[in-house]
Amino acid sequence: MNRIAFINLSTQQVMVKDIPEELLRRYLGGDGLNAYLLFNYLPLDTDALSPDNVLIFGAGMLTGHCDVSLSRFQITAKSPETGGFGTSNAGGFFGPELRFAGFQHLVITGKARRPTYLWVHDGEIEFKDASFVWSKDVYETQQLLMAKMSNPDIQIATIGCGGENLVRFACVMHGLKRAAGRTGMGCVMGSKMLKAVVVKGSQSVNAYSPERMKDVFDKHLKQVTSTKLYPVISRYGTLTIFAIQNEGGQIPVMNHQYNYFEAAEENLEDEIFEERYKTKTLACFSCPLRCSHRYRIKYGPYQGVWGEGPEYYMMAGFGPMVGNNQWDVILAANDLINRYGLDIGSVGGYIGWLMELWQRGILTERDTGGSNLKWGNPDAIMGLINQMAHNEGLGGMVGQSASHAAEEIGKGSDRYLYQQRGLMHECSVGNRASRATALAEATTNRGYDHLRGRVALEFFGIPTEALAKIFGRPIASDFRAWEGKPYMAMWQQHFTTVIDSLGYCKFATVWPGSTGNLTYKEFAETINAVTGWDVTPQELMVTGERIWNLERMIVLRETGIGREGDIPPRVYFEPNKLEPLKGEKLDREEYEARLDEYYELRGWNKDGTPKQETLARLKLDEEPSHLI
Amino acid sequence: MNGKPMSLKTFFVQSALCSGCRLCQLVCSVAKEGIVNPELSRVFVNRIIMDGVMLPCICLNCEEPPCIPACHRKAINKDPDTGWVTIDYERCTHCQLCIPACPYGGIFLGPQKEVLMCDVCGGDPACAMACPTGALRFLSREIGTAGEHMPLS
Numbered sequence: 001m002n003r004i005a006f007i008n009l010s011t012q013q014v015m016v017k018d019i020p021e022e023l024l025r026r027y028l029g030g031d032g033l034n035a036y037l038l039f040n041y042l043p044l045d046t047d048a049l050s051p052d053n054v055l056i057f058g059a060g061m062l063t064g065h066c067d068v069s070l071s072r073f074q075i076t077a078k079s080p081e082t083g084g085f086g087t088s089n090a091g092g093f094f095g096p097e098l099r100f101a102g103f104q105h106l107v108i109t110g111k112a113r114r115p116t117y118l119w120v121h122d123g124e125i126e127f128k129d130a131s132f133v134w135s136k137d138v139y140e141t142q143q144l145l146m147a148k149m150s151n152p153d154i155q156i157a158t159i160g161c162g163g164e165n166l167v168r169f170a171c172v173m174h175g176l177k178r179a180a181g182r183t184g185m186g187c188v189m190g191s192k193m194l195k196a197v198v199v200k201g202s203q204s205v206n207a208y209s210p211e212r213m214k215d216v217f218d219k220h221l222k223q224v225t226s227t228k229l230y231p232v233i234s235r236y237g238t239l240t241i242f243a244i245q246n247e248g249g250q251i252p253v254m255n256h257q258y259n260y261f262e263a264a265e266e267n268l269e270d271e272i273f274e275e276r277y278k279t280k281t282l283a284c285f286s287c288p289l290r291c292s293h294r295y296r297i298k299y300g301p302y303q304g305v306w307g308e309g310p311e312y313y314m315m316a317g318f319g320p321m322v323g324n325n326q327w328d329v330i331l332a333a334n335d336l337i338n339r340y341g342l343d344i345g346s347v348g349g350y351i352g353w354l355m356e357l358w359q360r361g362i363l364t365e366r367d368t369g370g371s372n373l374k375w376g377n378p379d380a381i382m383g384l385i386n387q388m389a390h391n392e393g394l395g396g397m398v399g400q401s402a403s404h405a406a407e408e409i410g411k412g413s414d415r416y417l418y419q420q421r422g423l424m425h426e427c428s429v430g431n432r433a434s435r436a437t438a439l440a441e442a443t444t445n446r447g448y449d450h451l452r453g454r455v456a457l458e459f460f461g462i463p464t465e466a467l468a469k470i471f472g473r474p475i476a477s478d479f480r481a482w483e484g485k486p487y488m489a490m491w492q493q494h495f496t497t498v499i500d501s502l503g504y505c506k507f508a509t510v511w512p513g514s515t516g517n518l519t520y521k522e523f524a525e526t527i528n529a530v531t532g533w534d535v536t537p538q539e540l541m542v543t544g545e546r547i548w549n550l551e552r553m554i555v556l557r558e559t560g561i562g563r564e565g566d567i568p569p570r571v572y573f574e575p576n577k578l579e580p581l582k583g584e585k586l587d588r589e590e591y592e593a594r595l596d597e598y599y600e601l602r603g604w605n606k607d608g609t610p611k612q613e614t615l616a617r618l619k620l621d622e623e624p625s626h627l628i
Numbered sequence: 629m630n631g632k633p634m635s636l637k638t639f640f641v642q643s644a645l646c647s648g649c650r651l652c653q654l655v656c657s658v659a660k661e662g663i664v665n666p667e668l669s670r671v672f673v674n675r676i677i678m679d680g681v682m683l684p685c686i687c688l689n690c691e692e693p694p695c696i697p698a699c700h701r702k703a704i705n706k707d708p709d710t711g712w713v714t715i716d717y718e719r720c721t722h723c724q725l726c727i728p729a730c731p732y733g734g735i736f737l738g739p740q741k742e743v744l745m746c747d748v749c750g751g752d753p754a755c756a757m758a759c760p761t762g763a764l765r766f767l768s769r770e771i772g773t774a775g776e777h778m779p780l781s
Contacts, residue, residue, distance in 0.1 A: 066654060066664045093650075100665065143678060152676065175677060202667040202739035210662035217655070225760060234760075280680040281761075283647035286654050288760035290647040294680040308680075 002029070002061075002104045004037070004628065005125055007118065009192055010051060010110030014125045019104065023627050025533065025543075026619065029061030029104050031087060032501035032547040034076035037107055038085075039554050040624040048080035048184075049166065049191040051111035057098065057157070057197060058106075060503015064099035064205055064285075066213050067526045068220050068518075069508035071095055071284035074180070074500055075157075080191070081168045081184040081346065081402045082422035084559040085445050085551055088171065088185050089500050090157075091284040092178035094199060097155040101201030112193040117145070117158075120199045130195035135161060137339035138173040145198055154200045160341030163190035165391045167399040169346035169424070173338060176308035177292065178284070181343040183423065183446055184402075208532035216525045220508075220518060225288050229514040233507060234281070237291035238312035239270040245316065248459075249580035252430035253320040254359075254375055255352035256418060256569075259430055259576040261320035268319050268327060277331060282308065289507055295331055301378075302328050307335035317348030317427030322355055323375025333381055340389035348427030350398050350405070351384050353417050362411045369393050418569035421561060423447025425569055432572040433584035434458060434479045439594060440489035442568040445551040451506070455492045456513030458485070470515075480584065486598035494544030498523065501547060546618040549602075549610050553623065562608030566595060636711045637766050638689040639746075639756065640773040646763035648675045648682035652755035656746075659754040667739050670746040671755045671764070674733075684764045686755070687734040687746040689713045698729030704745075711769065714747045 002019040019033070027033040034056045046052045055077045062070050073095030079086025098104070102123040115130040132148070133141040138160040146152045155174065162170035163186030170186030171179045180186075189195070207213040224230065232240050245251040246264055253261045261268075277297065283290035296306040310318075310330060314337075318330045337344055357363040358373035365372070371394075373380045387395025398405040403422050406414035418425040420442065429450050431438045441453030457467070458479045467475040467484070471491055475484030492511075499506055502523055509518045520537035527535045556562060568586065575585045599606060603614030615621045653669035661668050671686040689706075693713045696704045703719035704726060706712070715726075722743045727735045736744040746753070748766070756766040765773060 064664065066658050068651075100667070139678065152674075202665065204657075204661070204663040204665040204668065206663050210658060214655075214658055217658070221651075221758060221760075281647050282680065282682070283649035285649060286651050287649050288651065290649065290761065292647075 003102060004105040004107060005103050005120075006107045006109075007125060008110040009108060009112040009116060009127070009194060012127045016123075017628055020627055024061060025535075027547060028498070028501035028543060030058050030063065030072065030074040030501045030503050031076070031089065031497060032543070033061075033105060034058040034074050034087065035547055035551050035554060037105065038076050038078070039550060039557075040626055040628075041107060041109075042078055044557075046078060048078045048083060048086070048188065051192065052109065053078050053188055053191070055108040055185070055188050055192065055194075056105060057108070059095040059098045059104050060501060061104070062526055062530060063503030064096035065526070065530050066207065066217050067286070068217070068224050069284070069287040069289060069505040070503050071287055072500065072503045072505055073098065075172055075185040077185060077188045078558060079183040079423075079446070080166075080187040081424075082447060082559070084421050084561070085554045086183035086185060086188070087446055088180035088182045089451070090172070090174055090178045090180040091287075091505055092155070092174045093285045094155045094157050094174045094178070095503060096285045097199045097201055099201070099205060100203050101199045102203050106197065108192065108194065110192065115193050115195050117196040117198055118194070120197060122201050122203055133195055135164065137161065138341050139176060139339055141196060142175070145196065149198070151200065154198050156196050156198050158196035158341070159186040159189045160339055160389070162340045162342040162389050162399075163187055164195075165389065165399075166190050167342060167388055167391070168402040169343040169399070171341050171343045173341045177338055179338070179341075179343070182345050182449075184343070186341050207530045209529050212529040213526070216522075216529050220522055220526070221288060223522070224508050224517055227514045227516040229507075229512060229517070230289070234288070234290050236270040236274065237293060239273055239310075239315055241312040242268060242270065242315050242319075245312075246320065247580070249576060249578060249582070250430055250433060251316055251320050252352075252427065254323045255321065255356040255416060256425075256430055256571045257356065258578050259433075259581060260578040261325070263325040264319060267325040268315060268330075272327060277327065284505065287505060287508070289505070291507060297328055297331055300328055302332040305332050305335050307331065307338055309338065310334040313426075313428045314344050314348075315428075317344055318381065321348050321352045321427045322381055324378070324381065325376070326378070329378045329381060332378075333385060336382060336385050340385065342385065342389060345426050345428070346402070346424040347385060347388060349418070349424035350388075351381060352427060354384065354394070354398070355380070356416045357409065357413050360416070362409070362413050363394075367394055367409070415570075418571060419447070420567075420569065421447040421555070421559065421565040426450060432568075432574075432586050433576060433581045435482050435594070436485040436488040436492070437479070438568060438572060438586055439486060439591070439598060440492050442572075443489070443566040443595070443598065444493065445548070445555050448568060452493055452496045453489065454511070455488055456511065457515075458488065460513060482590065482594055486594050486601055489598060490601055493548055494541055495520070497547045498540050498544040501543070502527070542618070546620060549615065549618050549620055550623065552608075552610060553620065556609055563595070563606065566608050567591070636769050637751070638711065638769050639686050639753070640765050640767050641684050641686070642763050642765075642773055643681065643683045645761045646673060646682035646684050647761055648673055649760070651758045651760065652684060652764055655754040655758040659749055665739075668744065670736065670744050672736055682763075685733045686764065687713055687730070688732055689748070694729045694731060695726040695735060698725050700725060710751070712748050713745075715743065715745045
């Protein structure tokens with residue numbers, strides 16, 4: 001059932017190929033095989049909005065198989081936000097359904113002549129007219145498609161008007177809140193006039209050893225529902241992270257000016273969300289963790305607004321980042337963003353940036369069309385989101401220009417724009433006090449990325465000896481100390497890459513710092529039961545490293561940016577202004593030295609490029625190899 | 629009690645607790661077919677996505693099962709000792725008359741137009757064992773879960 005469909009929207013031709021086993025074993029699926037396909041199929045010097053850009057949907061190699069939390073799929077293309085490596089991951093039911101429909105990957109090229117959606121079902125792919133859903137929001141689009149096909153059980157990945165209007169950071173939405181958010185994959189869909197991909201399947205997914213698979217599943221289910229994390233995540237989801245980050249002085253406030261937001265105390269709390277707004281607990285396919293929630297605003301100016309989510313990311317990005325402490329505003333913005341299909345990470349970041357420009361007098365009412373961008377102003381927040389989605393006014397300009405907006409505005413505005421590789425810094429993440437996490441997130445290939453780099457185990461004061469057991473070498477217990485951290489950073493990057501390639505959700509793994517959760521050993525158990533292979537944790541670590549290096553090759557080929565893209569934004573080298581962790585920062589010289597150490601561990605040159613011998617060791621020296 | 633032993637068990641559904649994860653469907657297809665295919669499951673979660681309503685449907689082993697008289701082949705039986713209602717596939721022709729007869733939508737049609745109905749895995753149903761929220765439970769008929777509508781803490 002490991003097949004790829006090559007779909008040309010210009011010619012409406014489809015070609016289906018089996019994935020050679022050798023390729024599966026080298027790159028797995030999801031993120032890994034997507035990267036392989038992008039590197040092999042993206043023509044040189046392609047503009048991200050050109051029909052030649054290659055948009056790849058990929059279910060994880062195990063997505064839809066019998067294990068816990070195997071719901072994830074990855075979308076990959078050249079990024080219109082950065083011009084570099086575009087990739088983003090989402091959960092829900094789309095990934096498994098894609099597999100039940102008979103495909104692991106869809107490779108989409110060309111451009112449709114009119115709004116189109118793809119109908120993918122049981123090995124068939126049809127091109128359908130999407131005119132009736134063009135300009136409809138994400139919720140409406142899905143309702144209309146379900147009605148049109150008389151089937152409420154189809155799974156849909158769609159864009160809202162963000163993607164249609166080519167907002168550089170438009171995302172691809174699935175359900176009400178599941179989003180392949182970062183790097184503008186929705187913008188690529190919009191540029192291809194592809195409104196949605198609709199999947200439904202009834203094909204069976206076989207395992208090499210069903211008995212072993214069932215045993216492995218029983219064990220893993222018990223494992224992930226026995227951790228200390230489980231009762232918390234299944235009740236509050238990621239919202240519970242907010243208090244930890246804020247009270248720990250590690251949250252970005254007002255565009256990274258501060259690291260603690262006092263106004264959030266007794267306002268922005270997970271328990272308040274649960275009491276006042278939450279109406280239902282929901283989960284992705286095969287996931288016992290059920291971290292999603294439905295909500296409804298019952299009173300006040302946003303009465304009647306309902307939606308799904310938010311995550312910690314939204315809570316922080318539309319809370320402290322923009323100087324807001326009102327749950328109502330976060331929830332109303334969440335609904336708006338999800339309906340439009342915009343990336344929370346970039347939208348929150350850009351609104352925070354514009355508000356700081358207002359604070360500093362760089363922007364005035366003349367620039368904003370009369371709108372007052374003072375911190376936390378709900379009308380400004382909603383107004384900018386609306387402008388971005390519809391390409392109007394100041395927000396529209398930012399949506400169309402992304403990080404080049406600083407050139408449009410001028411007046412030194414770039415000094416307050418925190419981006420890496422052209423990607424807006426995550427609006428919910430401020431890690432200048434930590435070492436492994438800052439290094440790992442800053443050196444990720446798409447831009448600063450907690451989903452590849454957050455090293456949660458760094459923060460719990462775990463004794464050095466216990467860390468040595470996990471990482472195989474001495475690692476400093478204090479998150480502010482550097483010893484062993486470059487290795488820890490690299491380890492985590494490979495680990496998250498393998499997770500995204502297999503299709504697991506990171507919250508079922510040790511990634512959030514829950515040591516009882518799944519790790520390489522459990523991944524290998526499932527892979528071997530499903531495929532009959534003899535994969536070891538060591539092999540998977542090398543697989544993660546191979547994919548990581550291939551992604552670096554994509555970045556280098558498309559942008560030529562190596563070392564300079566691995567340096568976090570300016571604020572990371574400036575001291576925190578507030579307690580806790582007042583005065584903490586990264587030391588630039590020390591960071592550069594540790595970056596050298598990290599490159600050395602990777603077998604890379606000092607300019608952030610892999611050495612030839614490293615590529616040869618990882619069997620990457622013949623890429624692009626066109627094995628499919 | 630009508631003189632019935634306490635051990636008689638059947639399914640109880642609390643849709644308020646159901647997260648819609650479909651682990652029940654996944655493990656059912658593995659238990660019954662040795663493969664993953666939620667469409668071959670003997671339990672089905674109706675996911676009414678926009679309303680956020682998740683409704684697990686399964687054979688509830690009725691006291692007077694309407695599917696039994698609906699079947700022209702006398703292929704459906706209720707075990708007098710356990711109370712479980714099952715299909716005898718030696719007799720079943722997959723004519724589908726039982727499907728609309730079930731008032732709970734607990735009998736399903738598979739991808740090959742085969743009729744699928746729960747057999748409680750012989751008394752240890754895989755679906756209820758895998759349900760992480762308690763939305764689908766296999767309990768004594770006399771106790772059940774009626775009246776429980778709050779999430780378990």
